[in-house]
Every structure is written in C-alpha cells, then in structure tokens.
Amino acid sequence: MKDRKVVCRCEDLTEEEIVHAIELGYDDLESLKRFTGATTGPCQGKGCLMHILRILSQKTGKSVDEIGVTTQRQPVNPVPLYILAAKKGDEE
Amino acid sequence: MKVAVIGGGVAGLSAAYFLAKSGVNVKVFEQKYLLYGASGRNSGGLTVQFNSEPLIRLAKRTLELYDSIQSEVGFNFLLRRDGYVKIAGEGEESELKKEVEFQRRNGVNVELMEPEFVRELFPDINTFAFSVASYYADGGVVFPWPVVWGLAKGCRELGVEVYDYTPANVELKGNELVVKANGESYKVDYVINAAGAWSDEISKQVGVELGNKVYREEICVTESLKPYVDPYIMDISTGVYFSQSMRGEIVGGILGSETTTLETKASLDFLTSYAKRITELVPKLRGMAILRQWAGLYDVGRNGIPVIGETKVKGFIQLNGFGRHGMSLALAAGEGVAELITKGKSSIIEPFKP
8 A cells, every 4th residue: 555656636546557558558648648537637737747747758768848748728726607607796 | 452541530440440340451640649639529429319311320320339349349438328318498499399300200219308307317407498308318428538549449459550649641643542641651542531620631632622611619527526417418509518427527518610720729708608508507516616628629511411432532532521420420430431442332321422
C-alpha cells in the first residue's frame, strides 16, 4: 500500500496506472488524458497535469516542451447551473 | 490490393477494420490524435429514429455491429440500451407525430408517449416542459472513446497501420491515386475519404466537389452523480439534449449550427442557453456544477444525408457527411464501403452514393 502513489485524486489514478496506459500505447498527452481520465475530473488538471507530464516525459524521453499541454477547457472552476441560468437582476 | 483511409474516426476505422478482416492491406491516416474529430467530441446518442428508410437500415445495422465488434476486439464500449427519447413542445408536436408514424411504417419499434411516461423512465424530468415524446426502447448511449480505441486496437491486430499525428494529402497522377504522408508516397488502389469536417478539403485534392456543410456543436458535462438518468433525452423543440455518462457526469449539449471556420472554441453563450433549458427540463440539476465544456465539428452531406460510395475518380471513395449521427450510422457505412471494395457492390450504402 505504501507504494501506491496517487497522481490524480479526482479520478483516483496511481502512477502505476498512468505508466500502464503509456505502455499500452496511449503515449501522447491527448490520448493518455482521455484513456485514463486524468485532467478531466473536478480539478480539471490543476492538481495532476504536472504529474502526468513528468511521468510521460520520464517514460518517453520527450521533454515537457515537446509533450505540450492539453487544451484548458472552460470553466476554470466549476460553475453551478443556477448561476449560468440566472437572468440579469436575479437574486441569489 | 492497397487502401488508404483518411481520417481515424469511427467511419474510417470501421471501414479499415472490415477491409482488414477480408485480408486487405490498409493504412489509416489521422491528422491529429485519435478522438480529435467528431468521433471524440460527441455525446454518444444511439438511435434509429431517422426520417428515411436507408438511414434507418444503416442505423439498425450499426446497432447490431456494436455488439459483435466489441466482443471481437475485446474492448468494452460502455454501451447502454436504456432508450432514446425525443421530446417536443406543442410547436413541434405534429412534426414528432409524423416522424413516429413514418418510422413505425418502416418497421421501427418506436412509440408515441405522454410526458408522464418519460417521468417513469426518469423521475426528475419536468413533465410541464414538453407535451409529447417519441420512445425508442433499443436506443441508448455509447461512450465514443472506447469505440474508437477498440476499433483501432482491432485494426492493428489485423495488421492495419493506424498513423496518428499524420496529415495526409491525396494526389491523382494520371489514373493513379497516391497518398503523401510521413514524407513518403503510397500508391494505393483506393482512398477512403472519412475526414469528417475536413472531407471537403481532401476531396478537392483530387478535383472532386463534395459540398458538405460543416456544423459546430457544443457540449458540456457536470460533476459526477450516481447513475440515475437511464435514457438519452433529446428535446427537438430547443435542440437541447442530455444523458448520463458511465462516469456519472450529465453530458449535454445543443444542436449545432453551420459554420464556415473550422474552429472548436467553446462559448459562454452556449453554456447560458444550455443552463436555462436544462434547469427547466430537470429543475433538480440547478445546483450541479459544470466542470468542462468543448466544441466539435461535423459535416453534413449536401443533400442532408451521408455521402458514401465511389466518385467519378476511380478508387476515390467518400465516407462522410454523417452529421451529428456518426455514432448511430458509421459502423454499418464502414462495413458497406469494405463490401463495395471487396465485392464490387453493397446495397446498404447504395442510396448514399455521391
């Protein structure tokens, strides 16, 4: 259990799982993100992207610059639907 | 025989998969990563509720193929057949009724239902927000990503080269088709143009006018909930649709509109329009937060239907124009194109020839 290194808390992913996905051939950031779900949970990558980049860089030998980053999807922080649905002048 | 497929989406990979099963030498060229195009950006709705007999046939066959392919390639597509429900307000009631009559005449087991019935399927729906529903019990939702991964895996195991991050250009030299990619030239007997929103571009390279229209559509997801929305729900009055993914997110969007730029920027306008309608349809979702949003591009054939078949350029085959229904149609279309190439004829795709 002490070897279980969690690198993505939202999707409960360990370093081992990321490495396994890379070994399966999901070895570019966009594919790795989608296959594992890393960076797509509530933190939207704020907590995990750096870990994912590090592991990917170590496994593939590519520099972090070469790997790049994924598209940052809006919103930056989660926004409740009632706020988005509010009309001008609505109170809450 | 050598075949090059342009586009690593559901359509192209399906064609490649069935060709490879017949022993054909196939290469697939994807300009970006697999899932970059519409096959990786859609909401996974599966239905046969279409307005023409050939489309219904294609959709029925595609539904069958999901079952066989996922066991053949050993990949779970996370497919649920919990029903596909179209709902409509008073303004679109007669349109939906006509559609249901047409589909029933064509052997589709679709039923016209009262709002109360939809509430039995999904208790949180607001029955005052629509007046009638069309229910297709065998429809549902598939997770598009594993479909693409599974097809790619199946292809590779059959010896297909699937190149990602590899833009390709097609050239016509005399009567010969040549695909240029990876800094190399590949002479092929057939080129399958399955490039989705980029199909026009590919088609022009060999002098074939395709004229597909490009649409841009936006989708968003909420944080995850325990599974509780079973069917895929599509409101034809406002174009708003939603379902729940196997990860628990409520995935929803609004029908797209035509665009002239191939851009996938997401907009706040979409998010506020969607939020307004989804909270009318399902008031309990008000407190749920939107986690992420994105946009995607798809192409619609010139006549509003897919374009599938050989063009005036011998060996150049169109497999595009599926609109927002690629997940419901493209597997069978790919199978049809493989049949066309290996047997010279395929009746299921015949009505869609360019």
